[in-house]
Amino acid sequence: MVVVKRRELTFWERIYLPEIFRGLAITFKKMFEPRVTRQYPEETLPTTEVTRGQPRLVVKDDGNIACVSCGLCEAACPAYAITIDGQETERFIEREPERFEINMLRCILCGFCEEACPKEAIFMSDELELADTTRQGLVYDMKRLERPASTLKPRIDYVRRINERW
């Protein structure tokens, strides 16, 4: 057990008012100094390609989803946030997702899915905000996850650059 001794207050501290004025003086002084806090949500932080936001699915330039529903992101996801069902497609790639859901309430934004994907089909976007009034509303389906490759371009290039180093 540690006994912490209280410091005896001095006379001036005990009469209280001088300390109040000292505090207020600081407050008033700061009012005339430049502001350092950010006015979120009006003012958002700039995002870069390094920003690891929420995972999103790539829609290729030909309008098709890049994902082949291989299930590797599902297996890699430590939070069990992803659920995928596959189906056959007439395209050359043969297989595509029928259902691709990410439970954004479970997602911990770790980026493992992006790392696991062999098809460059899932990337961490710069989208950070997440709000809804129901739990089910935060289980994102394919429609809500799809993003054109062009909007994810900076991140895709960044990940390729990083992967080249290995």
Next chain:
Amino acid sequence: MSDLTKQTSGEPSTIERVEITVNGQTVQARTDKPLIQACVQAEVEVPHYCYHPGLTPEGSCRICQVEVQQGKMPARVMVACRTPVMPGMVVNTETENAHDARRECLEFLLKNHPLDCPICDKAGECTLQDYSFAEGQGEGRSVEPRRKLEKRKDLGDVILLDQERCILCTRCVRFMEEVPKSPQLCVAGRGSHSTIETWNDTPLSGNYQGNLADVCPVGALTLKSFRFKARVWNLTKTASSCGECSRGCATTVEVLRKGEVTRIRPRHDEDVNGWWICDTGRFALDAFSLADRLVGTLLPSASRGWDATSVEDGLQIASDMLTTGDKPLIIASPWLTQEEGGELLALGQKINAQVAFVSTASNDLADDVLHTGDPGPNRRGLSDLGLKAMTAEEILHTASEHSTVLCIGERVGRLLGEGEAEGFNGLPTGARVLLFDCELPEAPTEGNSPIDIAIGLPSSVERVGHWVNIDGLRRNILQARPAPAGVWNTLRLLKHLHELLTNREVQS
């Protein structure tokens, strides 16, 4: 016992064993089996593609190379699957030469192999993946383009062939020749133009095609019905037995996300089915995904519909019905396990009832490989217990002498309506009919429901117990998924009913 199991389990009367060394361990190896089996015995894994313990060894893939030293000869690399066991062999699977040989062999196998793993149904249980990961090199060295072949070749109703993925191990060819004894596949072309084909593109036929997807070590032959249904690592696997005929083949029931039975595959059982199952058993998935499961208790309501209540209340009503009126008739389904059969017999004795089971009509699926043609998995067991075997017609005939009929067990409702029998409509009007089944039989077109109470039962992927197959062997079934909420375990249900009947006796 069928031909096939004789062929696979037929141990010669005197098994000759000799002493050899595998990776420093001494093993007593059988001389009638290839060297690779001695390695298995020593628990040393040797990669293999063309070798399958249930087929004649061929030695075409060369991936099973190990270093063998014998007598005064210098150590040499040879294929473990086609080398006979000789006394005093010193086998080493981990030498540099053996590793080199296998790695180089893999490089050739992968030379034309497409990078399909993300879309390939075999991924996760593919030995080409496994051994490439274990022994292969990270990158390919070839600069030539890969072979382009047919990727979705239709081989009939069951199997789809991807010729690009094929590594030409010929397991499929040998399987068709040796197990169902109907050679339908062949290697066409030569060298790097070889492909697996059927004669003139005739679709495959027979009741054993599904096994092709299992014997193929890669994703070249895949099941159409399983195509892109699931990733194999998401399947929960449970060892069980097939209930589609009285052979009771050992199976693995694979369930996706705790619900849907997605695949049934054979499990090795030397005495019963070897390595195979028939397609009837493999694709009998409908029985486990009934659209209208009977859950809880249903009582016919005045408005020709059903009123639901709990199983507990239902059993109370059932015990009332069973104790009023004269000698009841109990009809079991041959899907009941021995445990359930025994309990049912005890219950029958308590209420002085006649206990019989539905003797299913044999179908035309019987062959000399596995299928017995008798769809009831526990016919032998229930007969041994003392239940009387009766056909659906006989039962309906006898039922007219009873005022209470209890039909119990998976599919019993369907069985009573098979063939000439009219099912529940054929039961005498005025008789009280109790149905304990997984589903309700089709509603009669007119008049009131012939069923007076219906209680839900678990199906055979939701129970634990054992059947006795045609040869008198114990066939265990295990629970692969939980029964739907509101469905009691059959044993618990029977015990509870028994207790209710006992209490009633004590009271009166």
